[in-house]
Amino acid sequence: MSGEELLKIKELKVHYYTAKGIVKAVDNVSLELRKNQFLSIVGESGCGKSTLAHAIPRLVRPPGKIVSGNIFFENKDLLSLSDEDIRKIRGHRIGFVFQDPFTSLDPLERVGDQISEVLIEHLKIEKKDAKERAMELLNEVGLTEDRYNYYPHQLSGGQRQRVAIAIAIALRPSLLIADEPTTALDVMVQSMIMDLLQSLIKKGMSIFFITHDIALASERSDEIAIMYAGKIVEQGQTSRIIAEPMHPYTQGLMAATPDIWERKNVTSIPGNPPDLANPPKGCRFHERCRFAMEICKEKEPPLISLKGRKVACWLYSDENGRDN
Ligand SMILES: Nc1ncnc2c1ncn2[C@@H]1O[C@H](COP(=O)(O)OP(=O)(O)OP(=O)(O)O)[C@@H](O)[C@H]1O
Ligand SMILES: [Mg+2]
Incomplete structure (x- = not known):
């Protein structure tokens, strides 16, 4: 692993063992994240994004298994x-923020005390010092110190998410995993939370951001990885992917994104992602792909390097997986 690399996921498989069969939610995913990098994982609902995010700190719960x-x-x-060692990494080195901060915040406790508790428990510092540090953290996430004494229900959705971020970064992790942290928020608040996440990069953190919104991902991230049906289908520098999306699924996600300036026609991708307990043979996207060829129904395309990104599509690969 080179000095700049922070996270390297190699050929990861995560399955859920259900009554319906084995759901291959993450199927052979390889990804890298460098220090001070903002990586977005983009894909429709059910394609395995959250499972991938939970797998990193080993938080996949039964019936799921890495x-x-x-x-x-x-x-x-x-x-x-060991379980003890991974617990030390969670929170300390890897922080998380999830879609709905209500699930991570205690409704009966003042938000400031919730931040302080994390500091007291992990850093073994005095209550007074923890409170001071919690106030600083509130400032850092754009909240005034008087919010310390508020209960979660007294805050707006955006403010609650800021508190959740303060807790996630309290121990100065080097990696922040944010799983759709802005989905429940309106566009303006969403944009402010994204600014906040981006500001953390300057403080030495890397962001592993999950979204179904390719427009949102494209505004902030250095790299984008497009996930479909448990697999990465295209990945590379954001500017390259947005300027020239190569995978038909990436093209579909972009065409489905409204653009108020260009007033273009928005076209959704026909059909739905496949059932991951029983995915189609060949390329998992072929049933929804307007370019599908015979080979796409039979054989899975390899992820190849092309035009400064990785892409898994038979439009760009020959039988042997070499570039056209
Ligand atoms: N606890 C579980 N038990 C069984 N199957 C599960 C479980 N959690 C997720 N799955 C299945 O794993 C697949 C991936 O789910 P996951 O939640 O990772 O997708 P996602 O991309 O995060 O979707 P969303 O955008 O809706 O959050 C789906 O087919 C889902 O039904
Ligand atoms: Mg999810």
Whole structure:
């Protein structure tokens, strides 16, 4: 792992063992994240984004299981750490923010005390010092100190999400995983939370951001990885992907994104993502793809490097997986 790399996921498989069968939610995913990088994972509902995010700090719950692969983080192999060691990494080195901060905040406790508690528990500092530090954290996420004494229900959705971010960054993790943190918020508030996440990059953090909104991802991230049916289908520098999306699924996501300036026609991708307990043979996108060829129904396309990104599509690969 090079010095700049923070996270390296290799051939990761995460399955859910359900009555319906084995749901291959993350199927052979490889990804890298460098220090001070903002990476967005983009895809429709049910394509495995949250499962991938939860797998990093080993928070996949039964019936889910990490089946194989590697996750290297700060030069540690997370999948081979003891339960105690992985607990030390959670919060300390890897922070999380989820879609609905109501689920992570205690409704009966003042938000400031919730931040302080994290500091007291993990840093073993005095209550007074923790309170001072919690006030600083509130400032850091754009809230005034008087919010310390508020209960979650007294805050707006955006303010609650700021508190959740303050808790997530309280121990100065190097990686912040944010799983659709702005989905429940209106566009203006969403934009402010995105500004806040971006500001954390300057403070030495890397962001692993999950969204179904390719426009939102394109505004902020350095890199985008497009996920479809448990697999990464295209990945690379945001500017390249947006200027020239190559995978028909990426093209579909972009065509489905409204653009108020260009007033273009918005076209949605026909159909739905497949059932991951029983995915189609070949390319998992072929049933919805307007370019589908015979080979797409039979054989899975390899992820190849082309035009400064990785892409898995038979339009660009020959039988042997070499570039056209
Ligand atoms: N606890 C579970 N038990 C069984 N199957 C699950 C479980 N959690 C997720 N799955 C399945 O795994 C697949 C991926 O789900 P996941 O939640 O990771 O997708 P997602 O991309 O985060 O979707 P969304 O955008 O709706 O949050 C889906 O087919 C889902 O039904
Ligand atoms: Mg999700």
